[in-house]
Amino acid sequence: MATIAQPSNSNTPATSTQILVVDDEPDLRTLYELTLLREGYQVQTAGNLAEAWEQLKQRQFDAVITDMRLPDGLGLEILSYLSTAQRSERCIVMTAYGSAENAVESLKAGAFDYLTKPVDLKQFRAVVASAIQGPAGYKVARALAKTVGSAGGPxxxxxxxxxGESEPMLAVKARIAKVARSMAPVxxxxESGTGKELVAQAIHACSHRASGPFVAVNCGAIPENLLEAEFFGAKKGSYTGAMQDREGYFQAARHGTLFLDEIGDLPLAMQSKLLRAIQERSIRAIGSTVEDTVDVRIVSATHKDLSADVQAGRFRQDLYYRLNVIxxxxxxxxxRRGDLPALCTTLLDKIARDSGLSAPALSQHxxxxxxxxxxxxxxxxxENLLHRALALNDGSELDMEVDQTPESAETAATIVKADTASASALPTHSLPPEQRAKLVIPDDLQAYLDTQEKAILTQVLQETQFNRTAAAARLKLSLRQIRYRIASLNITMPASEVSEDGLIDESVEDGH
Ligand SMILES: Nc1ncnc2c1ncn2[C@@H]1O[C@H](COP(=O)(O)OP(=O)(O)OP(=O)(O)O)[C@@H](O)[C@H]1O
Ligand SMILES: [Mg+2]
Known part of the structure; x- marks a missing residue:
């Protein structure tokens, strides 16, 4: 039967943190109990599911630690109860060594984290500490999960x-709020430009790690020979040029979130090292003899079909399985076209603010x-289209003819025809003379000029199918000048123009 134990160490500060430990092995139960008592927590124990229900009925805990296999059922039942009853306890599941499926299954079912048996007590203490930290953040995330989608939520x-309040976006937001509660990799x-990085930031911000760092890494942009040092750090003198100890991304993201963007671009050799770091929760800096435990939550992103890459042998299946828990x-x-008006308003406000202009209203046209x-x-x-429209704008309403691509030309033509006011205004690529003559006096000249320059360059690049040589010639710039401007103005080039090393492929362009 459950016992109510008092802290055994009178020097430990009394805390009101209540933890329930569920395990059928009396020795292990005592070991966990003593470990937790020494940390100053209050502990209750249960030897099976029935005893756990009794305890959970009686009080609210801060965390529940349960074995996966219990004499009268599975630890997963506790998870599903906590979730259905909308209880706020974080649950840590202990699974047998080597049963990765169980660990993944429990994270999917909403466990905060899992521990592999035999449990390493140092890791045990760290995971519990992490689970009981920041209950406020946790409760916010939970409240959000309940109220997202209902008007007037917090x-x-x-x-x-x-x-975006469209149904698919609300579903995304509800999922973010839900996954923010656990350590599970996401x-x-x-597709490109859908907002994957914003989603990753939101997961971090809704989690109890919000006060920790959010470290974003573009896996496709790091030279292969530097990957290991960049991820795990390097000791002074471990390779030529390592003048001092260097932190890697894992160390930098400690107690926070490591965002691995474009994970599909990670070379196979590095995939194995990453898998090991995730599985062992420890890393070793290059040139170091010590393993370093890391508390990092991994969120990765891809615009590729990773499962196809797995099939083709380009991506490790075991890593895919680990990263794709949720x-x-x-x-x-x-x-989600319903989100367009709200998105336009927000993006226009942002672009106008950055350019030192006030945002005009968007025309219906x-x-x-x-x-x-x-x-x-x-x-x-x-965002790019609105940027251009704003740069060309001279009226109170924001208006422009949008160049429609062939597959939408039919629809576009119907719209232009239906709008009598603009029926004669055929899509145009160049600045109308009357707009060119209008003088805009901005609050911030440099920002305004940057906006104009970006709009002009984007338009000319689109006209030349992103051939920079042709665009440079059209604007009487050198290739070097246009390259510099594309980079400094952050102009997005189509992915097909970028070679594998992440650099713009000149040979592709010169072949045009
Ligand atoms: N729902 C949204 N609300 C507001 N802004 C958004 C939204 N989605 C994307 N954005 C904006 O659009 C731009 C692209 O978003 P983001 O970089 O997150 O996309 P991505 O999916 O990571 O793209 P890529 O695959 O090209 O890296 C950013 O400027 C971002 O702020
Ligand atoms: Mg991105």
């Missing part, structure tokens, strides 16, 4: 940065064109 700035999928699919913009546009580049493409 103001959640992290989630509100993700604009894989964010979605998946969040960010829907393309064309599947422009909105209709955007609604018919395929927007294959998703929110990022929308």
């Amino acid at each position: 103001h959640a700035s992290a989630l509100n940065r993700l604009v 894989l964010v999928r979605g 998946e969040i699919a960010v829907p393309p913009l064309r599947h 422009l909105l209709s064109q955007l609604e018919a546009h395929p927007l294959r580049g998703n929110v990022r493409e929308l």
Whole structure:
């Protein structure tokens, strides 16, 4: 039967943290109990599910630690009870060594974290400490999970940065709030420009790690020979040029979130090292003899079909399995067109603010064109289009003819025809002379000029199918000048123009 134990060490500060330990092995139960008491927690124990129900009925705990296999059922039942009853306890599941499926299954069922048996007591203490930290953040996440989607829910700035109240977006937000509660690795999928990084930031911000660091890494942008040092750090003198000890991303993200963007671009050799770090929860810096425990939550993202990469042998299946415990699919913009008006407003405000201008209202004519546009580049493409429209704008309302791609040309033509006011205004690529003559006096000249320059360059690049040599010639710039401007103005080039090392492939372009 359960026992109510008092802290055995009178020097330990009394805390009101209550922990329930469920394990059928009396010796192990005592070991966990003593370990926790020494940390100053209050501990209750149960030897089976029936005793656990009794305890859970009587009081609210801060954390529940349960064995997976119990004489009268599975530890997973505790998880499902906590979730159905909307209880706030965080649950840690202990699984037998080598049963990765059980660990993954428990994370999917909402466990905060898992421990592999035989339990390493140092890790045990660290995971418990992590589970009881920041109950406020946790409760916020839980409250969000309940209220997301219902009007008048609590103001959640992290989630509100993700604009969109369409059904698919609300589902994404609810999922973010839910997964934020656990340590489970999350894989964010979605086409380019859908907002995967914003989703990763929201997971971090809703979690109890919010006060810790959010470290974003573009896995495709790191030279292969530097990957290990970049991820795990390096000791002074461990390789030529290592003048002092260097921290890796794992150390930098300690107690926070490590966001592995473009995870599909990670070379196979590095995939094994990453898998090991995740499984062992420890890393070893290059040149170091010591293993370092790391408390890091992993969120990764990809625009690729990773399962196809697994099939093709380009991505390790075991790593895929580890990273993809929970998946969040960010829907393309064309599947949530209802979000367009709100997105336009937010993006326009942001662009105008950055350019030192005030945001004009969006014309119905422009909105209709955007609604018919395929927007294959998703929110990022929308942002670029609005950037251009704002740079060309001279009226009180924001308006422009949007160049529709062939597959949407039919729809676009219908819209232009239906709008009598603009029926004669055929899509145009160049600045109308009357707009060119209008003088805008901005608050911030440099920001305004940057906006203009970006809009002009983007337009000319689109006209030249992103051939920079042709675009440079058209604008009487050198290739070096246009390359510099593309980079400094952060102009997005299509992925096909980028070679595997992440650099723009000149040979592709010169072949045009
Ligand atoms: N729902 C949204 N609300 C507001 N802004 C958004 C939203 N989704 C994306 N954005 C904005 O669109 C741009 C692209 O978003 P983000 O970088 O997160 O996309 P991504 O999916 O990571 O793209 P990529 O695959 O190209 O890396 C950013 O400027 C981001 O702030
Ligand atoms: Mg991204």
